[in-house]
Amino acid sequence: MRLFRPCFFTAWFFPEIIFRIKTGDKILCLTFDDGPNPDSTPRILELLERHDIRAVFFCNGKAAEKYPDLVDSIKSKGHIIGNHGYDHLNGFFTSAAKYSSDVNYASGFTSGRLFRPPYGRLRFKQYRLLKKTYRIVLWDVMPYDFDNRFGREKALKLLKKKIRPGSIIVLHDNPGSTVMDFLNDFILFTLGEKYRFTLPDF
Numbered sequence: 001m002r003l004f005r006p007c008f009f010t011a012w013f014f015p016e017i018i019f020r021i022k023t024g025d026k027i028l029c030l031t032f033d034d035g036p037n038p039d040s041t042p043r044i045l046e047l048l049e050r051h052d053i054r055a056v057f058f059c060n061g062k063a064a065e066k067y068p069d070l071v072d073s074i075k076s077k078g079h080i081i082g083n084h085g086y087d088h089l090n091g092f093f094t095s096a097a098k099y100s101s102d103v104n105y106a107s108g109f110t111s112g113r114l115f116r117p118p119y120g121r122l123r124f125k126q127y128r129l130l131k132k133t134y135r136i137v138l139w140d141v142m143p144y145d146f147d148n149r150f151g152r153e154k155a156l157k158l159l160k161k162k163i164r165p166g167s168i169i170v171l172h173d174n175p176g177s178t179v180m181d182f183l184n185d186f187i188l189f190t191l192g193e194k195y196r197f198t199l200p201d202f
């Protein structure tokens with residue numbers, strides 16, 4: 001079974017993690033993990049600019065260090081850079097000390113404020129250490145754009161069905177993602193539904 005949204009227990013165990021913007025208004029927040037990348041980032045930026053939408057890019061620290069011009073380009077378009085760790089570590093298999101030092105090191109190239117755990121995986125000790133410094137952001141809807149087998153139609157259908165006021169949507173800024181197959185159509189759909197896109201204020 002595919003989980004499009006983190007399970008209820010995650011929110012219960014990690015009360016300070018943000019999954020969704022608390023609002024009754026029809027607003028959505030797009031987030032892009034794993035960039036920047038010279039192939040995918042410019043295409044995503046161009047599409048967002050065409051619709052005048054701002055988003056959060058949870059950048060991989062190693063990639064941000066390698067492509068500082070892309071990071072600048074993301075910022076210059078009014079988007080927010082978030083921290084997605086330096087080495088994309090899996091929290092389940094990494095000690096809390098190593099994990100937090102990886103995130104802190106990445107903050108030199110990304111953001112000192114917003115952090116998204118790679119794979120959405122975080123153990124309690126890592127959470128306790130990191131929440132002192134960062135707002136930890138997961139998501140409310142995940143359309144599996146990283147999985148080619150899931151495909152455009154299913155991703156679009158899932159998004160249309162599952163978005164709700166305040167949804168934070170996780171997408172991926174890398175060439176393997178199918179995001180460019182459906183993002184334009186999804187944006188057009190949301191505009192028809194009177195949703196608008198916003199940046200988080202946390």
Ligand SMILES: [Zn+2]
Pocket residue numbers: 033034084088118119
């Ligand atoms: Zn990632």
